[in-house]
Amino acid sequence: MSHSDEQLQSVLETLEGCRKVLNESSSRESAELLSIVILDVRMKLKGIDSADLKALCDEMLRSAASEPLPPSKQTQDQPRRPLLRVVK
Numbered sequence: 001m002s003h004s005d006e007q008l009q010s011v012l013e014t015l016e017g018c019r020k021v022l023n024e025s026s027s028r029e030s031a032e033l034l035s036i037v038i039l040d041v042r043m044k045l046k047g048i049d050s051a052d053l054k055a056l057c058d059e060m061l062r063s064a065a066s067e068p069l070p071p072s073k074q075t076q077d078q079p080r081r082p083l084l085r086v087v088k
Contacts (some may be wrong), residue, residue: 004043012041 001009003024022031043053 008041008045012038012045015041 015034019031019034019038022028043049063080
């Protein structure tokens with residue numbers, strides 16, 4: 001592991017700790033925003049670029065469109081959350 005990877009790993013651990021504190025203090029929106037930053041750092045550590053992530057998301061959307069889910073009580077009572085969109 002290179003020095004820069006070690007630094008990123010340390011940053012990642014700190015961010016995850018911050019996200020945990022935000023979740024425990026009911027700061028859900030801030031914790032969700034921090035989750036996006038954590039994803040970005042993890043992608044850098046694993047060598048995954050935004051094109052790879054977009055390809056994965058596109059494939060997941062195609063799979064979801066071809067496999068309709070049966071309606072459940074939960075999905076009928078609550079609006080569906082939007083899919084994550086990565087913008088660079």
